[in-house]
Amino acid sequence: MGLTGIQIFKLLPKTNCKECGVPTCLAFAMNLAAGKAELSACPYVSEDAKALLAEASAPPIRPLSIGTGENVVKIGGETVLFRHEKTFVNKPGLAILLSDQMPEAEVAGRLQRFKDLKYERVGLTLRPEMVAVKNDSNDPGKFEALVKRVKAETDAALILMTDHAGAMAAGVKACADRVPLIYAATAGNADAFVPLAQEAKCPLAVRADSLEALCQLTDKLTAAGLKDLVLDSGSRSLRRAFEEQTFIRRAALVQKNRSLGFPTITFPCEMTQDSMKEALIAATFVAKYAGIIVLSDFRGEVLFPLLVERLNIYTDPQRPMMMQQGIYPVGNPTEDSPVLITTNFSLTYFIVSGEIESSRVPSWLLVMDTEGLSVLTAWAAGKFVGDAIGGFIKKSGITEKVKHRRVIIPGAVAAVSGDLEEELGKDWEVKIGPREAAHITAFLKTGN
Numbered sequence: 500m501g502l503t504g505i506q507i508f509k510l511l512p513k514t515n516c517k518e519c520g521v522p523t524c525l526a527f528a529m530n531l532a533a534g535k536a537e538l539s540a541c542p543y544v545s546e547d548a549k550a551l552l553a554e555a556s557a558p559p560i561r562p563l564s565i566g567t568g569e570n571v572v573k574i575g576g577e578t579v580l581f582r583h584e585k586t587f588v589n590k591p592g593l594a595i596l597l598s599d600q601m602p603e604a605e606v607a608g609r610l611q612r613f614k615d616l617k618y619e620r621v622g623l624t625l626r627p628e629m630v631a632v633k634n635d636s637n638d639p640g641k642f643e644a645l646v647k648r649v650k651a652e653t654d655a656a657l658i659l660m661t662d663h664a665g666a667m668a669a670g671v672k673a674c675a676d677r678v679p680l681i682y683a684a685t686a687g688n689a690d691a692f693v694p695l696a697q698e699a700k701c702p703l704a705v706r707a708d709s710l711e712a713l714c715q716l717t718d719k720l721t722a723a724g725l726k727d728l729v730l731d732s733g734s735r736s737l738r739r740a741f742e743e744q745t746f747i748r749r750a751a752l753v754q755k756n757r758s759l760g761f762p763t764i765t766f767p768c769e770m771t772q773d774s775m776k777e778a779l780i781a782a783t784f785v786a787k788y789a790g791i792i793v794l795s796d797f798r799g800e801v802l803f804p805l806l807v808e809r810l811n812i813y814t815d816p817q818r819p820m821m822m823q824q825g826i827y828p829v830g831n832p833t834e835d836s837p838v839l840i841t842t843n844f845s846l847t848y849f850i851v852s853g854e855i856e857s858s859r860v861p862s863w864l865l866v867m868d869t870e871g872l873s874v875l876t877a878w879a880a881g882k883f884v885g886d887a888i889g890g891f892i893k894k895s896g897i898t899e900k901v902k903h904r905r906v907i908i909p910g911a912v913a914a915v916s917g918d919l920e921e922e923l924g925k926d927w928e929v930k931i932g933p934r935e936a937a938h939i940t941a942f943l944k945t946g947n
């Protein structure tokens with residue numbers, strides 16, 4: 500169980516020196532208890548107190564990393580049951596399954612899809628990160644060869660899947676520097692898998708047939724000194740697996756159950772043969788509460804919705820998603836193309852740029868920094884008003900890209916046109932665009 504703020508306070512130096520960034524030791528203790536501060540921020544905690552406080556300040560779900568470099572997958576570290584309470588922290592890794600018994604063409608196709616399926620959205624690159632390599636052949640040599648190939652051909656974070664210690668040792672040896680996830684220690688093989696994970700310093704997945712058995716196994720492994728564990732409760736039906744995901748999250752956060760305080764791995768690929776059902780199952784686990792989701796294959800129509808769902812759920816609801824302020828060409832605009840302006844709330848940008856694209860009228864879209872507020876909200880807050888818009892247009896550099904001096908503003912803020920014209924001067928014409936983004940296509944097509 501975690502300590503309360505008062506219990507933590509009793510272990511602090513009580514000098515109120517402020518070096519931790521808050522005025523008093525009590526305030527620091529309260530922040531620590533609420534998970535809003537790191538123990539390392541106080542340089543004066545005694546070693547004895549540190550040992551006690553480390554337990555209290557440890558995240559209820561252990562954060563860990565799989566893979567290296569830019570494609571490292573961070574999972575765990577969650578502190579809330581519901582996104583609106585605060586935010587979800589580390590998005591689940593999406594993995595494609597490869598077997599060492601698959602035909603060459605199938606392996607090559609899946610690897611190619613892993614590399615090709617990337618999408619740009621809200622200024623981010625959405626892509627899957629993981630490849631799960633499964634030893635179905637029982638041949639350590641074949642398994643090792645496939646692991647080496649995946650490592651050489653991709654930047655994927657790897658999941659090595661076999662119950663056999665010999666094959667796992669060969670797989671780990673082939674890619675230990677990539678920090679793979681070792682899947683999975685069971686009651687039968689844990690004694691052989693523990694030294695593998697310890698020597699290679701790799702996270703270890705743990706699989707059992709019930710939550711009770713899973714707790715016993717994680718207790719055994721943590722007692723052996725392993726900390727980076729990933730849980731597989733063993734269920735392969737949606738209903739049971741979903742219940743167990745929820746139970747594990749609640750147990751870790753609400754009951755402070757350390758035996759279940761680890762991220763989880765789920766296998767929609769083993770729950771159905773139907774790819775659309777598999778996508779729906781995966782979508783369920785994106786929301787609640789998988790750390791890793793293993794899919795049988797990646798296809799655009801399945802992967803893209805999952806990536807967007809993941810993006811939406813794993814953004815901080817307290818911070819609007821924003822675009823960079825600047826000039827965004829839509830199509831291949833020329834010096835005669837129309838100029839439109841909007842705010843930098845990402846959703847607004849994507850709706851407006853999408854409508855411009857649909858019109859097939861190449862245009863310049865000016866995106867103004869309104870701290871992520873949408874058009875009307877920014878206007879009401881005084882951030883998207885005539886003089887501010889005018890100042891931005893003058894500094895944006897758009898006059899070097901077009902020879903006309905005409906700007907189209909959203910119809911919803913038609914009231915600012917007078918102030919804007921005054922700010923821009925008589926060379927400029929301010930045109931009032933449609934109130935609704937849905938009408939931009941028709942507006943541009945008819946020559947605005």
Ligand code: SF4
Binds near residue numbers: 512527543
């Ligand atoms: Fe207290 Fe430590 Fe913060 Fe100083 S740095 S105020 S001793 S908690």
